[in-house]
Amino acid sequence: MLLSVALLQTSALPRFSPWGVVPDLMLLVGVSWSLLRGARAAIPWALGGGLLLDLLSGGPFGAATISLTLSSAAAGLEQLNLYRDSVWLPVFASSGATILYYALYLAVLNIAGRPVSWGSSLVQVVLPCMLLNVLVMYPTFWAMRWLHRRTLPVG
Amino acid sequence: MSVLRNRPLTLVSILVTAALVAMVLYPTGRLKPVEDFALTVLAPLQYSVQWVSARVAHGAQTLRELGSLRVRVQELESTVDRLMIENVRLREAEIELANLREQLQFKLTNPTYELLAAEVIGHDPSNLLHYITIDRGAGDGLAIGMPVVTARGLVGRITAIYPQTARVMLLTDRASSVNALIQRSRTTGVVQGDGQGGLVMRFVEQSEQVEVGDIVLTAGLGGNFPKRLVIGQVTAVRRNDVRMFQEVEVQSAVQFERVEAVLVIQGFEPLDYVP
Numbered sequence: 276m277l278l279s280v281a282l283l284q285t286s287a288l289p290r291f292s293p294w295g296v297v298p299d300l301m302l303l304v305g306v307s308w309s310l311l312r313g314a315r316a317a318i319p320w321a322l323g324g325g326l327l328l329d330l331l332s333g334g335p336f337g338a339a340t341i342s343l344t345l346s347s348a349a350a351g352l353e354q355l356n357l358y359r360d361s362v363w364l365p366v367f368a369s370s371g372a373t374i375l376y377y378a379l380y381l382a383v384l385n386i387a388g389r390p391v392s393w394g395s396s397l398v399q400v401v402l403p404c405m406l407l408n409v410l411v412m413y414p415t416f417w418a419m420r421w422l423h424r425r426t427l428p429v430g
Numbered sequence: 431m432s433v434l435r436n437r438p439l440t441l442v443s444i445l446v447t448a449a450l451v452a453m454v455l456y457p458t459g460r461l462k463p464v465e466d467f468a469l470t471v472l473a474p475l476q477y478s479v480q481w482v483s484a485r486v487a488h489g490a491q492t493l494r495e496l497g498s499l500r501v502r503v504q505e506l507e508s509t510v511d512r513l514m515i516e517n518v519r520l521r522e523a524e525i526e527l528a529n530l531r532e533q534l535q536f537k538l539t540n541p542t543y544e545l546l547a548a549e550v551i552g553h554d555p556s557n558l559l560h561y562i563t564i565d566r567g568a569g570d571g572l573a574i575g576m577p578v579v580t581a582r583g584l585v586g587r588i589t590a591i592y593p594q595t596a597r598v599m600l601l602t603d604r605a606s607s608v609n610a611l612i613q614r615s616r617t618t619g620v621v622q623g624d625g626q627g628g629l630v631m632r633f634v635e636q637s638e639q640v641e642v643g644d645i646v647l648t649a650g651l652g653g654n655f656p657k658r659l660v661i662g663q664v665t666a667v668r669r670n671d672v673r674m675f676q677e678v679e680v681q682s683a684v685q686f687e688r689v690e691a692v693l694v695i696q697g698f699e700p701l702d703y704v705p
Contacts, residue, residue: 289553296557333561390604399626
């Protein structure tokens with residue numbers, strides 16, 4: 276499943292990219308799983324997804340793995356709060372996770388010696404991505420909730 | 431009226447008489463007012479009856495043809511589906527043909543280059559990086575540093591190579607830089623990606639004349655790219671007295687995020703490429 280998501284994100288979605296950005300489907304899958312099953316259950320998914328993205332990316336290896344794992348795990352902490360059943364939770368979780376994901380990614384790029392512009396990246400990449408991720412979050416979250424219910428351990 | 435009802439013969443006589451009178455008077459036109467009045471009264475009735483009967487007839491016909499109509503609808507639906515698929519195929523073929531024509535044109539105008547056509551099979555998953563993956567690799571004779579172009583201009587260069595695929599850093603990536611020159615004035619500079627899909631030519635001295643519309647080509651300096659490949663066109667020039675260099679916005683004709691087919695310049699060996 277993670278492979279399908281990675282292929283969708285790299286080969287299919289770029290053809291339909293509004294505002295010049297592509298939704299971070301793998302991040303949304305990780306965040307959804309984290310909201311549904313908790314941070315601990317989401318970490319293996321995020322690690323696997325991150326490794327796949329790193330494999331398909333021209334960036335420094337590990338950038339996606341680190342960013343995806345930490346931001347997905349952080350979204351899992353939402354489970355602790357009182358709003359876990361709120362319909363707005365996926366919106367806030369995906370927005371926060373997107374910002375954290377890109378902040379970490381930019382930090383890794385910076386450490387790896389890549390040229391980074393924090394200001395323009397925030398305005399021209401992170402904000403459009405955040406809006407797009409919020410839009411794509413609901414269908415992703417519903418799909419993952421369906422999977423969550425199907426794979427719940429009996430009893 | 432009761433007199434008439436009780437004596438049918440009287441009624442018949444009156445009607446026959448009226449008919450005879452009408453037959454005699456009709457050709458003379460004396461009955462025209464009566465005729466007009468009668469038809470004026472009858473017309474709406476005629477229309478109503480015709481309307482109802484037409485609907486009833488259509489309804490009955492529809493009911494009769496219901497079975498065959500269902501079959502017909504299914505046939506038409508399958509025809510529409512087939513035509514839609516054919517239409518999509520034809521559009522794809524048209525786009526492919528246009529791409530191939532452009533590639534052929536590039537090959538004809540650059541006969542010295544050894545070119546290999548490749549298709550784009552993936553984009554970078556991060557919105558912060560601008561890379562594409564192509565379906566040709568080491569097995570096809572590709573190597574790191576080889577320039578990648580389309581007929582519309584320079585696309586980037588190969589930064590990673592695998593047996594069947596290769597990764598290409600697009601000009602728009604922040605880490606990309608190409609030594610360039612303005613075709614008209616021979617002014618040199620470095621074209622870099624702005625990380626958001628645009629190109630900026632930097633290190634252009636303030637004294638140099640650069641104008642909107644000027645064509646920007648690869649300079650060939652440094653040995654990373656061949657000379658005279660089209661990079662784009664100047665769209666804006668930013669001069670600032672405080673700064674040492676002016677900044678030139680360059681618009682490429684290549685749609686980097688939508689490019690589907692590219693050409694790799696195989697014969698060119700780049701010097702000291704560091705990814």
